[in-house]
Amino acid sequence: MMVTKEEVKHLGWLARIELSDAELDRYTSQVEEIIKYLNKLDTMPLEQIKPIIAKKKFADLRPDKSSDFEGDALGTKYRKDGFVKGPRMT
């Protein structure tokens, strides 16, 4: 087996997605089939080919400025003292 259930579980954890046992079973075989297909890339002699890279330079990007929007742009009711409330860190 190329892709194991443990790997899919670990990838789910890295991506912060809780997966049920049924999902793990289903995704393991499906992901394996997809990865097998992507391995097609191995059969191509690509050593001499340069990959496509973005033409825009980092310095060309627009300034990272904040925009003032009217109303509630955050869409959450969990707030305290003007801040958005998240889960505890530890």
Added chain:
Amino acid sequence: MVPYALGAGQVAAGIKSREFSGEEYVCQLLERIEKVEPKINAFVTVSKEAIERARTIDKKIRDGEQAGPLAGVAVSIKDNICTKGIKTTCASRMLESYVPPYDATVVRRLLDAGAILIGKTNLDEFAMGSTTEFSRHGTTRNPWDISRVPGGSSGGSAASVAALECAASLGSDTGGSVRCPASFCSVVGMKPTYGLISRYGLVSYANSLEQVGPVGRTVSDVVSMLNVIAGADENDHTTADGRPAYSLQEGNGPRVGLVREFIEGADSAVAKIIHKAVDTLAGQGCKCEEVSLASVQYALASYYTIATAEASSNLARYDNVRYGFDMSPEGYEWNSYFAKARSNFGDEAKRRIIVGSYVLSSGYYGKYYLKAQQARSLLKRELKTLFKKYDVLIGPTMPILPFKIGEKIDDPLKMYLVDIDTVVANLAGMPAISVPAGFADGLPVGLQVMADEFREQTMLDAAYLFEQAAQVQRIPEL
């Protein structure tokens, strides 16, 4: 013809000449939507403000003010394109309550041109899919046979146009998401050159591949939309300079290359109609030849590597602390809250996040992502060589006919394989359009016309030439 069945240009002309009012037109459309939506399910949201907006346009026209080139034209917008004050859900639970505080540039430009936003359309969650079955809002059905898929991911956009629920629509195309449903629903759908249309306000899925694209019942409607939305935008630095203007002309017999690999991989019923389309173009003075695009065999592997890698990165931002559904953070630790909340992504989104995380994993980057970018480069090089000899390349938009709802939903790889003819344009950043080519067993087949980067006019000329000669446009019975 009743106003709601008219194309964008005819509606604008009719309202401007006061043959009918914008209000009458919109009321008719809303009645039409109420009648056909139980069968089609193209809309996620129908705009309550459309009638009020139509009244404003009518008043402007009565007062002799400029109302814009699309004055009074009702358009639908895919629900992954931001609309100020109107929910933009991406057909996902993760954005079920998101109300954008701003309009996407494409929406702003349509509104400035006088268009009326009639509603937001259904899609596969976060535009990931080819059938519109992966939606939190239920499956959209094909107006030509409601037991079949409309294509995707912009299935709601194409179905709403085909079912006469609006004059035109905007979708987004990452690997064929405008052209696939356009083909399956027998309408015209276009993906522009990467950088021609602003992505500001389009919810990101795979940034290096995706573009917003117009959908209409005719090439003329697509051109009308394109002329309003295309061009530089200071909020999207990947847009090219200038504001181009395209015209509707048949051109002088373009040199046409029929891509052998596309036709060989198609069902015989589809191939037969495409060969007939070649005869039609030849009859119009086009020089048609069969050509080979050898590297297309690596296109899907390259596409799904890049798309899933970018998706896994883009979807990392949805933490449910902002925008999401109601789930209190009380009592949760940081990681467990996110993992629990993010388990509410749908099946296909989760699958793509996992595949994307796999191909970007330590040790696999060179094996998958880098090679995928090299394959992309090779494909583009091969296409550039072909475009020295041919003005346009053609083939079927989809290799198969619209299939039954649920037929491929449990086999993701089988589903991915139907994208083979459309992903090429996204990987190369080149424009492509799907035009209705005919029907097989009562089901639509689309002809894909592709051109070199920023050669939209050449592509539109060929598409218009074919459309005028073939005359296959029909209206589905609903």
